[in-house]
C-alpha cells in the first residue's frame with residue numbers, strides 16, 4: 001500500500017540538494033525520498049548510502065514518469081530547467097524548482113506559460129519567505145501597513161498643521177547583502193551556466209522579499225554594478241513604495257550575510273540575518289525576538305542567541321577552523337533560512353491544506369525585477385518593468 005507521504009524525486013543532487021532538500025525530504029513526516037536523479041555516479045552513491053534514497057537514476061524523463069513519483073524537486077543549475085518542468089507539467093506533477101526560475105527571459109516566460117496551462121502546484125525556491133524570522137517579520141509589517149498601530153510616543157511636531165503629503169506612510173525596504181566570493185563554485189563563473197552572474201542567481205531571492213514585504217507592483221529599476229561583485233539596485237513601485245538593494249561579494253563570512261530593514265506608517269521591522277527580528281514604533285509589537293539556529297556546534301557560547309550570540313559562536317568557529325586547518329569548521333549555528341519549511345509548506349499547498357508558497361507569477365515578477373536591474377546596469381539608465 002502506498003504511504004500517505006508524498007514520494008519526491010530530486011533532480012540535480014549537487015551541493016544545495018545534498019545540504020538541504022535531500023536531507024530535509026528524508027527527515028520529513030510529509031515526504032519520502034523516493035528517487036535521486038543526477039548524472040554523477042558519485043552523487044548518486046551518496047544519495048543512496050547517506051540519505052537512503054529508495055531509487056537512483058540518471059534519466060530525468062524516466063524519473064518524472066515513474067508512477068510512484070508524486071512530486072519533483074528541481075535542483076540542477078539554471079542551465080537545465082525548461083525540459084524538466086515541461087516533462088513534469090505533461091505528467092501533471094507538482095514542481096518545487098530552485099531559483100533562479102530560468103536562465104533567460106524567453107525561457108522564463110515559456111515556463112510560466114507551461115505551468116499555467118498545466119495548472120500544477122509550482123513553487124520556486126525563494127526559501128527566505130519560509131524562514132520563521134522572515135514570516136513573523138512579514139506578518140507584523142503587513143499588518144502595520146494595512147492597519148497601522150502607531151506608538152503613542154510618535155513625535156508629531158506639527159500635528160493637524162502637518163502638510164498632507166501624498167507619500168505619507170508609504171513603505172520602503174533596504175536589503176544589505178554581505179558575501180565572500182572566494183566561497184563561490186566554478187559554475188558561477190561559467191557564462192553557459194550563469195550568464196548574468198549574481199545579479200540573477202542571487203538577486204531574485206532579495207527582489208522576491210522586497211515585492212513580498214511591500215505587496216506592491218514594481219514599475220522601474222535603476223542599477224549599477226562594478227564588475228561581478230558589487231551591485232546597487234533601486235526599485236520603484238507603482239503605489240509609491242521603494243526598495244534599495246546593496247550586494248557586496250568582497251565581504252566576509254565572519255559577519256552576517258543579510259540585513260532587511262522595512263519602514264512605513266511610522267514603524268520599523270528589521271530582520272537581522274534571520275537570527276533576530278527587531279521592531280520599533282508599532283504599538284503592541286515585541287521589540288526583539290531571537291530565532292533558533294541550525295547545526296549549532298557551540299551551544300555553550302553566545303547563549304543569548306540572536307545577532308550577538310551568533311557573532312560569538314562564529315568567532316569561536318573561526319578559531320576552530322584555524323586550529324584544525326579545516327575551513328568547513330566556520331559553518332556553525334546557521335540561521336534558519338526556511339529551506340525545510342518551504343518544502344513542507346509546499347506539500348500543504350499540494351494537499352490543499354495550505355496557501356501558495358511562492359508561485360509562478362510571484363517568482364516571475366521577482367525574476368523580471370532582477371532582469372530589469374541587469375539591463376539597467378548594462379545600459380546605464382532607468383529600466384521600466386514594461387520593457388522586460
Ligand SMILES: NC(=O)c1ccc[n+]([C@@H]2O[C@H](COP(=O)([O-])OP(=O)(O)OC[C@H]3O[C@@H](n4cnc5c(N)ncnc54)[C@H](O)[C@@H]3O)[C@@H](O)[C@H]2O)c1
Nearest residue numbers: 012013014015016017037038039075076077078098099100
Ligand atoms: N535557495 C538557495 O539557498 C540556494 C543555495 C545554493 C544554490 N541554489 C541553487 O540551486 C541550484 C543548484 O546549485 P548547486 O550549487 O547545488 O549546483 P551543483 O552544480 O552542485 O549541482 C547541480 C547538480 O545538477 C546535476 N545535473 C546536471 N545535469 C543534470 C541532468 N541532466 N540530470 C540530472 N542532474 C543533472 C549535476 O550533476 C549536479 O550534481 C542552482 O540553481 C542554484 O542557484 C539555491
